[in-house]
Amino acid sequence: MDDEQLRAQLTLPRFPRSAAYDPRWLIRNVMGPNPLWLLEELTARMPLRPGMRVLDLGCGKAVTSIFLAREFGVTVWAADLWVAPTENLARIREAGCADRVFPLLAEARELPFAHGYFDAVISIDAYHYFGTDDFYVGYLADFIRPGGLLGIAVPGLRAEIDRVPEHLRPYWQWEFASLHSVGWWRRHWELTGKVGVLDAWEQDDGWRYWRHWCRVCAQAGEDETVREASRHEARMLDADEGRTFTFALLVAKKPEVGGT
Ligand SMILES: C[S@@+](CC[C@H](N)C(=O)[O-])C[C@H]1O[C@@H](n2cnc3c(N)ncnc32)[C@H](O)[C@@H]1O
Known part of the structure; x- marks a missing residue:
């Protein structure tokens, strides 16, 4: 795929800010689903x-850190x-940030x-690695000032599951046990009272965007490991057809005072 084709593939009307970033740079630094698409969607609802x-x-x-500094100052x-x-x-120097x-x-x-140091904490495709612990959001909230914000975007499930869906057995990794539905995350946070959920949603057609990104990385990934991992993930999302996987996004606010 040449540069022009690659840019065309990654220029989506839904994510205009992300489209301004060098596609080769993005793909060179890939660690999972396109982090800028997730961040752009999250920050559209996070002041x-x-x-x-x-x-x-x-x-x-x-x-994502470079995007936040450039797009929002x-x-x-x-x-x-x-x-x-x-x-x-x-990378940060090269980006002038x-x-x-x-x-x-x-x-x-x-x-x-x-x-109380931060006005906001943001976490893209990472919070599920540590944030499923019942005690974690309370711990993290301490670092946010009263009235400050917490926003996450994570791979998730359409609904909670008790067993591995048959069609996903060939693809299942034990770490997928950390994936949850939007409702699960909302309840998990709200029960603590440490933050109040302002907004919680599934990315519309999230699995299609995820698959599109995988297909692009399967062709344009810098090495065969990335290309093969991306092909595999695209096949998994094909098999799933949006039945199980999605992205969960949440924006919450720490209470102005207290927070029991
Ligand atoms: C899938 S990568 C996503 C990285 C980046 N946010 C992005 O979307 O490109 C998950 C990241 O979570 C970080 N992570 C996982 N467990 C962590 C922990 N306990 N403390 C800090 N970071 C952690 C890893 O270092 C890794 O870079």
Whole structure:
């Protein structure tokens, strides 16, 4: 696929901001479903203002952190466990954002910040790795100022399941047990009272966007490992036809005072 074809494939009317980013750069830094499409959808319902202090939790290769700084003028702490901050700094500098995006190594369960430090925490395709623990949202809320925001976008399920659907058996990975429905996430957060859910939704046609991204990466991925993993994921989504997998997006607000 040449550059022009690739750009055409990744220019979708639904995600105009994402379309402005270099497709080769995006694919070179792929770690899962297109993080900019998820972030663009999330932030359309999350009021971010210039100057806000935002934690990008599980930022991976900091693609989302760069997008947040550029699109919204926020200051971003780009925190990740698997990707080294030195590697992310090179990408952040190259994108001209080093004055507004600060990379660091962080374990989500041992965050090195003061309580009340952030105006918002955002997590794209990462929160399910640590956030299914009943106690986690209460722990994380401590780092958000009163009235601050929490927004996540994660791969999820249309509805909770008790067993692996037959059609997904050839593709199932044990880690999929961390995927949940929007309703599950909403209940999980609301019962704590630590945050109030403002909005919770499934991405319309989310599985089709996911599959489209996989198909593009299957052709344009930089190495055969990426191309084969993408082909495999596209086949899984084909077999599922939107019956099981989706994306769950939630925006919540920490109470202005208290939060029991
Ligand atoms: C699938 S990648 C997504 C990365 C990025 N947000 C994106 O969408 O491109 C999941 C990320 O979650 C991070 N992660 C997983 N467990 C974590 C933990 N306990 N603390 C911090 N980050 C974690 C990993 O380091 C990884 O970069």
